[in-house]
Amino acid sequence: MCRAPSPSERNEGRVKRGSSVGIIANPASARDIRRLVAHGAAVTTNDKITILRRVLAGLASTDVTHVLSMTDLAGISAGLWALADKPSAACWPKLEFVDQVVEQTAADTVAATEAMVAAGVGAIVVLGGDGTNRIVASVCDDIPLVSISTGTNNAFARRIEPTVAGIAAGLVATGRVDVGAVVSRAKVLTVESGSRSERALVDVAVIDGDVVGAGAVWDPATISQLFLCFAEPDAIGLSSIGGQVCPTDRFDPAGLVVDIGRPAVRTLRAPIAPGLVVGVDVASVSTLAPGQAVVVRASSGVVALDGERLFRFGRHDRPIVTLGSDGPLELDVRETLAQAARTGVMSVPGRRCA
Amino acid sequence: MQQLNRLDLYREMVRIRQYESRILQEYHADKKPAWDIGAGLIPGEMHLSAGQEPAAVGVCAHLKQGDAITAPHRPHHFALAHGVDMKAMTAEIYGRTTGLCQGKGGHMHLFDPENHFSCSGIIAQGYPVACGQAMAMKRKGTDNVAVAVAGEGAANQGAFHESLNLAAVWNLPVVFVIEDNDWAISVPRSHSTATASNADRAAGYGMPGVRVEENDVEAIFEAAGAAIDRARAGEGPSLLEIHTLRLWGHFEGDAQAYRGAELDTVDERDPIPRYAAKLVELGELTEDQTESIAAEAAAEVDAAIAFAVDSPIPAPEDALLHVFA
Numbered sequence: 145m146c147r148a149p150s151p152s153e154r155n156e157g158r159v160k161r162g163s164s165v166g167i168i169a170n171p172a173s174a175r176d177i178r179r180l181v182a183h184g185a186a187v188t189t190n191d192k193i194t195i196l197r198r199v200l201a202g203l204a205s206t207d208v209t210h211v212l213s214m215t216d217l218a219g220i221s222a223g224l225w226a227l228a229d230k231p232s233a234a235c236w237p238k239l240e241f242v243d244q245v246v247e248q249t250a251a252d253t254v255a256a257t258e259a260m261v262a263a264g265v266g267a268i269v270v271l272g273g274d275g276t277n278r279i280v281a282s283v284c285d286d287i288p289l290v291s292i293s294t295g296t297n298n299a300f301a302r303r304i305e306p307t308v309a310g311i312a313a314g315l316v317a318t319g320r321v322d323v324g325a326v327v328s329r330a331k332v333l334t335v336e337s338g339s340r341s342e343r344a345l346v347d348v349a350v351i352d353g354d355v356v357g358a359g360a361v362w363d364p365a366t367i368s369q370l371f372l373c374f375a376e377p378d379a380i381g382l383s384s385i386g387g388q389v390c391p392t393d394r395f396d397p398a399g400l401v402v403d404i405g406r407p408a409v410r411t412l413r414a415p416i417a418p419g420l421v422v423g424v425d426v427a428s429v430s431t432l433a434p435g436q437a438v439v440v441r442a443s444s445g446v447v448a449l450d451g452e453r454l455f456r457f458g459r460h461d462r463p464i465v466t467l468g469s470d471g472p473l474e475l476d477v478r479e480t481l482a483q484a485a486r487t488g489v490m491s492v493p494g495r496r497c498a
Numbered sequence: 499m500q501q502l503n504r505l506d507l508y509r510e511m512v513r514i515r516q517y518e519s520r521i522l523q524e525y526h527a528d529k530k531p532a533w534d535i536g537a538g539l540i541p542g543e544m545h546l547s548a549g550q551e552p553a554a555v556g557v558c559a560h561l562k563q564g565d566a567i568t569a570p571h572r573p574h575h576f577a578l579a580h581g582v583d584m585k586a587m588t589a590e591i592y593g594r595t596t597g598l599c600q601g602k603g604g605h606m607h608l609f610d611p612e613n614h615f616s617c618s619g620i621i622a623q624g625y626p627v628a629c630g631q632a633m634a635m636k637r638k639g640t641d642n643v644a645v646a647v648a649g650e651g652a653a654n655q656g657a658f659h660e661s662l663n664l665a666a667v668w669n670l671p672v673v674f675v676i677e678d679n680d681w682a683i684s685v686p687r688s689h690s691t692a693t694a695s696n697a698d699r700a701a702g703y704g705m706p707g708v709r710v711e712e713n714d715v716e717a718i719f720e721a722a723g724a725a726i727d728r729a730r731a732g733e734g735p736s737l738l739e740i741h742t743l744r745l746w747g748h749f750e751g752d753a754q755a756y757r758g759a760e761l762d763t764v765d766e767r768d769p770i771p772r773y774a775a776k777l778v779e780l781g782e783l784t785e786d787q788t789e790s791i792a793a794e795a796a797a798e799v800d801a802a803i804a805f806a807v808d809s810p811i812p813a814p815e816d817a818l819l820h821v822f823a
Binding site for chain 1: 688695707719
């Protein structure tokens with residue numbers, strides 16, 4: 145069930161190459177209510193700028209010539225812009241910003257990603273949590289994503305040092321590694337409800353009641369059903385529930401459906417948010433096959449995507465959830481650097497910072 | 499956490515908006531010459547809170563008897579949501595002897611000891627006061643909380659930082675609320691503040707910092723409830739930044755030329771019609787109810803204004819009463 149695919153299986157999409165890399169940094173990530181109801185860490189704007197400096201240092205060691213960054217009004221792009229002409233940034237690739245109307249909503253991430261697709265960047269570095277990656281993934285086409293965790297729940301993004309992530313993104317964007325061998329296609333859950341169609345990269349949760357409120361999900365008593373793309377045993381977030389009853393690898397073609405409530409076949413403790421380990425009654429677990437469309441059990445409620453309550457539904461627009469294999473291309477940073485080690489790419493002095 | 503009661507939240511927001519709309523009317527009604535802020539029935543500067551109702555209503559829904567609020571120079575929404583008597587408050591705004599401070603404070607200095615409500619025209623001044631109140635609550639062993647409210651510009655005052663530090667050191671039951679309405683009078687945040695969100699600053703004082711990006715009363719209700727519950731349980735202070743909307747000027751008479759194109763869309767972003775539409779869609783509000791809630795609020799406001807207008811103006815010699823020197 146947990147077999148990793150061969151490189152040829154992973155390389156099913158056509159990877160675009162170029163000498164530019166996009167940067168999406170969600171200024172709003174890691175600031176929601178989970179700092180109060182759980183113990184989510186703060187990742188401040190200045191932290192995010194520092195992370196991007198490290199990404200840019202990594203990119204600068206490759207042949208990437210241009211970086212296209214999302215524009216925000218929350219200080220990240222302004223911070224980068226202010227640094228760009230400083231001596232410490234002399235080796236950076238040319239830094240440009242997406243010319244976009246900033247609405248200070250998720251629409252900004254969509255607009256920036258679309259601009260990067262149009263510009264033909266060779267990779268997109270994403271700073272955010274599962275929610276940010278979900279939005280980027282909805283429009284990023286076949287551009288490989290390098291996701292760096294700066295959110296609250298980070299099941300999709302893996303922990304990685306930004307400098308190394310920058311090097312990997314640069315090597316992939318410039319074709320200095322065999323891209324097909326270092327990217328893999330993620331799974332995706334599609335939720336259709338009335339005229340609405342949304343996608344999730346990790347989990348879809350059906351929540352009782354009709355309150356969208358502050359977004360995040362932290363009360364297990366409100367969850368009635370979970371659909372999971374994958375469920376790693378050491379995950380944080382809602383997918384940790386599946387991770388403890390039926391670990392499911394991100395490369396496994398199938399996903400999981402977990403019904404929550406009583407009578408329970410098993411009650412377990414699961415870390416559904418940072419610092420929040422709660423008791424969860426699992427009523428049933430079943431495999432979600434690729435392409436299998438499942439109607440949610442509840443006749444009304446709220447749908448949460450990747451941990452964030454998003455919309456209400458009733459009996460007339462009861463959601464249908466389908467697991468697909470057409471998610472975004474994920475870049476494996478470790479494999480990229482391993483390949484670089486084998487081929488000696490990094491032994492060549494960087495173009496700017498030799 | 500308190501149960502969400504949508505109709506109550508809506509009713510309170512409408513009540514506040516009716517109040518601010520009528521004060522706006524009354525303030526300008528007889529101000530002659532128009533540029534003389536001392537003229538007319540309501541003397542002095544006037545800072546109205548239209549657009550910021552979700553912040554006050556979402557926070558105050560969790561407060562109970564004995565909880566305290568220190569509000570800033572734009573205080574009416576928090577005063578009303580916290581249960582300050584509308585008549586006594588209006589009489590104070592009109593400078594009458596029946597007012598909360600017998601007409602000596604005016605709209606920026608509403609003091610209501612019974613409800614533990616105060617406000618001040620001095621920016622960030624309520625932050626240290628809330629720490630003092632929270633310390634008293636803690637020493638008395640109650641589960642009361644103090645809520646300090648200020649604008650995003652106020653977070654650049656020393657008092658803001660000193661208060662966060664002290665509250666963290668002493669683990670005080672205080673919730674620091676920042677109403678970020680994008681404008682500190684005429685100064686945008688990017689020109690005055692080194693960090694994009696004041697929630698980030700909480701990290702430096704070892705307390706949780708949360709930013710509610712939407713001016714949505716239900717999102718604010720949940721986040722404020724979590725912060726207030728946490729303080730009641732003895733888990734210490736937290737900071738809640740609410741991205742809200744200043745529908746009107748900084749003060750009445752402010753031409754707002756500095757707002758540019760942003761001003762063109764404020765009406766579309768008005769949180770109250772948006773919430774009404776949501777409640778109608780949910781089947782929790784009917785057209786009839788919308789009208790009756792508005793009429794009820796209007797009647798209460800009319801009565802408060804009539805009370806203020808009919809109340810005596812302080813005698814000149816009263817100026818020497820209740821002063822220290």
